[in-house]
Amino acid sequence: MNPSKVIREKVVKLTDLPNIGKASAEDLLLLGIDKPSQLIGQCPFEMYERLCEITNIRHDPCVIDVFMSITRFMSGEEAKPWWAFTDIRKQHLTKN
Secondary structure (H helix, E strand, O other): OOHHHOOHHHOOOHHHOOOOOHHHHHHHHHOOOOOHHHHOOOOHHHHHHHHHHHHOOOOOOHHHHHHHHHHHHHOOOOOOOHHHHHHHHHHHHHHO
8 A cells, every 4th residue: 555545543454554565465475474463573674585485586675675664664653655665775785
């Protein structure tokens, strides 16, 4: 869903989350996540690595940005577009 349209109190299913459409919701289901509350405490980098392992595909690193947007949203931060996390991801990956 477009982050500007997300209403925290109405987030019930995965596609109610910011930046999550049908394809991303399916990725989350592959990770065993079927409700938004399961994102609390998840590491977006670990989620990405698990997704790549499960699918046997190296996904675009922007998937990490999407995962960052939803894990942070579920931890109480405001809904932001996924690209707001690109610089944070790049900084994290260059340090590690």
